[in-house]
Amino acid sequence: MIYSLVRIFLPFKDALVIAFLSLLICYGIEFLQLYQAEWIIELRKTIFGRYVLGQGFLWSDILAYTFGILFVFMIEKITLKYLNQKSA
Known part of the structure; x- marks a missing residue:
């Protein structure tokens, strides 16, 4: 999903740049879950905060983001x- 959103906002960028930016965004959100200040904990209790910021850090999420973005990248390239x- 993040790959597609980045692609919508940057339609003329190379697919590798889109994949890299997507990974940075996903990794940033995941590592932000390690930050446990009171204000962000309260934000995570809202529906928006829960879905956007997540609840807790998991290495399996990092792996899933990586494979998901690589999968979409490969589909786009193919x-x-x-x-x-076909057009040539």
């Missing part, structure tokens, strides 16, 4: 290669 071959 699709664009196919479409370029």
Whole structure:
């Protein structure tokens, strides 16, 4: 989802740049879960905070973000290669 959102906002950037930015955003959000100040804990108790900031840090989430973004990156590359071959 993050890859797609970044792609919407930066449609003319290279797919590798989009993948890198997406990973930075996902990793940033995940590592932010290690920060436990009172104000952010209260924000996480809201629906918005729970869905955007998450509840707790998990290494498995880092792995899932990485594989998910790599999967979408590969799908985009394959699709664009196919479409370029078809139009040529």
